[in-house]
Amino acid sequence: MIEIRKIQANEAVELQNIAKQTFKETFSSENSTENLEQYLENSFTLQKVESEINNPDSAFYFATEDKHITAYLKINLEDAQTEIRTKNTMELERIYVLKNHQGKGIGKLLLQKAIELAKQNKVNFLWLGVWEKNHSAISFYEKYGFVKFDQHIFTLGKEEQVDVMMKLEIGEL
Ligand SMILES: CC(C)(COP(=O)(O)OP(=O)(O)OC[C@H]1O[C@@H](n2cnc3c(N)ncnc32)[C@H](O)[C@@H]1OP(=O)(O)O)[C@@H](O)C(=O)NCCC(=O)NCCS
Numbered sequence: 001m002i003e004i005r006k007i008q009a010n011e012a013v014e015l016q017n018i019a020k021q022t023f024k025e026t027f028s029s030e031n032s033t034e035n036l037e038q039y040l041e042n043s044f045t046l047q048k049v050e051s052e053i054n055n056p057d058s059a060f061y062f063a064t065e066d067k068h069i070t071a072y073l074k075i076n077l078e079d080a081q082t083e084i085r086t087k088n089t090m091e092l093e094r095i096y097v098l099k100n101h102q103g104k105g106i107g108k109l110l111l112q113k114a115i116e117l118a119k120q121n122k123v124n125f126l127w128l129g130v131w132e133k134n135h136s137a138i139s140f141y142e143k144y145g146f147v148k149f150d151q152h153i154f155t156l157g158k159e160e161q162v163d164v165m166m167k168l169e170i171g172e173l
Contacts, residue, residue, distance in 0.1 A: 004113050007060035012050045018072055019044050022096035035157025055080050061113055063106045071097035073110040075117055090118045092128040118170045125170055129163035141166050
């Protein structure tokens, strides 16, 4: 049985583990090990993960299957957003499902959770940044109505990459 639940303050290690594993699984084939390791080391320290969990303007959710953690979601409001940072928008910063659990409806449940939170917070739109080469994720978002509206630069280790920014108008749903 798949369940979606809010991550607790004492689950930083579990979050760190799945964040690192899913990031590696998603990006290792198309990026150098050096750039990937540098990003993982800097971005997923326990201290950083703990402070992100404790940020009142962010929220993390785990998806579990028979209590086993298989995916996670991170959303940001207000100043926790990595760009835009206005009151009436919400960022979907991360949605990652373990590779061997993809295609079972977990991503859809997490996305539905993000949309539910966006509605609860009465934002105008939900937005995200996705690597231009992550075609699979881009088509997943397009399936649910996200449209491209801009792009920004994302630094992975020593490499600058283009992130496509996509948004889903919430008012229209
Ligand atoms: C993208 C991702 C979140 C989708 O999650 P998932 O659990 O595999 O997807 P689901 O099984 O919930 O699929 C839900 C629906 O989307 C469709 N779908 C899934 N992946 C898709 C894709 N890449 N392109 C188009 N449609 C897709 C499914 O066919 C399904 O459609 P249906 O309900 O009509 O049958 C997941 O594959 C993932 O974690 N990928 C790697 C991490 C990543 O790239 N994250 C985004 C970073 S910005």
